[in-house]
Amino acid sequence: MNCDILSTLYVKSNGEILCNDDFGERVSLGSCRQSADDPDIHQTLNNDRYQNIREALKNDRTPWPEVCENCSFFRPDEPYSNDLHQKRIIQKIQIEASLACALKCPECSNLIQIKTRSGGRHFTPEMMADLLGDLKENHYQIRSIEYCGQGEPLNNPRFPELLATARKIYPDTLQRVITNGNHDFAKTINSEYVEETVVSIDGAFQESYEKYRVKGSIAKAFKFLNDAIACQKPKGGIVVWKYVLFETNDSEKELLEAQRLGDEFKVTRLWFVHSHTKNRSKKYTYDNPHTIPIQFSNVKIDSHPSYFRHAITINPDEAPHKITGNDSIKCMIAVDRLVIHENGSINISGWANSQAKLSHVTLEVEDQEVGDLAFVVRRPDVGKLYPVFTEVLCGFDSLLPPSAVSIKPGQVMNFHLCSDKDRVATFALAPQVKVIVPSQVPNRIAGDNSVVCLMHIDQVLIYKNGSISISGWANSQAKLSHVTLEVEDQEVGDLAFTVRRPVINEHHSVFTEVLSGFNSLLPPSAVSIKPGQVMNFHLCSDKDRVATFALDLN
């Protein structure tokens, strides 16, 4: 079990440190120092509340029952990891620079928080200097500082001072501002460098934009976006237009217009983001991410973090190795992260560089093209590590559609580094997934023999994080509701019937139910599943177990 909070520090405008920016906002983990007698940050990060989170997650318990289950950052399938404590690395400090906001977006908790939270409405540069100074003295590395919370960061009248203070104490740390853009860029950012500016503009037309961004002006937001592009891009900053998909802004006309404008403005990226709110787009959802009409390679499809709960994240241990290409030309590729979503789409981020000019990377699995990775992320770190490369725009971060082939051993991922004319080199990477295709069908070991039941397991995939994906079918003369998998008397999870398997009924005419297939991802269990173990599958009706089948993985 894992959670982002162990690599994130979420600080409110009044200096409170809360259990991240979602349902966990109701759990206080401490606060910034008010006086020299208060605990320093290292003591806070090791207080009883942080220790409760660590102990609970390590032992597969939810740290805050009835809170974590509702929290977008809860990762029940991920193995426990704890950067903050072990390595003193904070991936992200999220600062709520201000709790004030002039907009009245209907799903935002801003108004309630203004009424219920005590203390300062604006995080001050003095608080910032003390917090970062404290972290520095305690030898913490900080990878990024993000200005975002339940208010609009640029409503903080001293916002440029916050940026400057952070730059002075942690000069190499990436700073990211997430804003509604209804501000004067010169007054709120001034000449400060911001590595990532994300402007939330949910719409391309004022009429639909203001349905969610109530009291917002799209003209002001576009002006801010353009000013950010003019000021930050020449310095190496990236500027993102973030467009959350709602029912009110998801016409094809509007999505195409946003892309046209994004191209005209020269935004670094345009993100279309699936929302989890009631008014989310029902046309373009997490389950059909590639139906969005995309016209430009800088468009990225993303989803609210709550959708990632059961995704499988693989951080490859090794770099892909070169298998073809002219050896006189230096080429390299690194895959930072692969996220295999529940819906089958794959997010891949990393970088590729070469002495030859590259146009994109094509991913192939089993000789089938899965998709292209466009270079849309500036990666100055690559040139610093490998001075032979001069191209800075060498990073990719793309969502590829579900492909006909699943990614498993023996089906190596081939990355073709392509120029405009041809393939410069090919690199291969074998992801860490074990596959078992059982050589026999499960045996029935319990159940009323007068009721015909059958089942078949097509494939078991075991991922490095311990989660397993099982596909197959089960059918019965009795009405089944689901299949429960048990290994060594411990319940691993339930397999729901989500796949129609009409061919089964053709072969076994005794069955009338067509929706008999499953293809489920189950979280890592206390027992690891490996060859030699017996899996027990209980075919269940609404009331009881109809039959049990056993499968020996040998």
Ligand code: SF4
């Ligand atoms: S899942 Fe639980 S521990 Fe993690 S951020 Fe949410 S509330 Fe906090």
